[in-house]
Amino acid sequence: MCYFDHQLWPCGWWKWGSFRGQCPKEYRTGETCGLKLIYNTYLEPQVCKHCEQIYKKQRRVAKMAEDVKRWRCEGNRRATVEKTEREMMELNLQINQLWTEHEIRRHAINY
Structure with missing residues (x-):
């Protein structure tokens, strides 16, 4: 359950962005647990x-x-x-x- 930015286009296309925060389940520095949660969603104005x-x-x-x-x-x-x-x-x-x-x-x- 690590946190990532999320980009979203008007058509529904999306992609994961930058890593933002580590969850308490992962104790190793720089590693992620594999589960992604959205930290912020950035709405893109143009088409994908x-x-x-x-x-x-x-x-x-x-x-x-x-x-x-x-x-x-x-x-x-x-x-x-x-x-x-x-x-x-x-x-x-x-x-x-x-x-x-x-x-x-x-x-x-x-x-």
């Missing part, structure tokens, strides 16, 4: 790095979708459209994976 990665990928997918729509109207870029659609599918898979990791971390007690 994980969400920023997700937002960047979503903006890229939106731009690609716009390009594909425009290219289809032009009519002579079939290979480019196919390549871009494959990239969009890969990016959507990456976005889903990042959201899954985000939700797992958000609900984790001991991460």
Whole structure:
């Protein structure tokens, strides 16, 4: 039951911060007992790095979708459209994976 700072972002993402205090169960100097309690919670105003990665990928997918729509109207870029659609599918898979990791971390007690 040693005490640590705690950082919390608006999306629910969190991480442990600096060590702040030792509990009476641990008698060795500089060692922790392994149980973490929150000493202070610091609320971060900006989005977490994980969400920023997700937002960047979503903006890229939106731009690609716009390009594909425009290219289809032009009519002579079939290979480019196919390549871009494959990239969009890969990016959507990456976005889903990042959201899954985000939700797992958000609900984790001991991460």
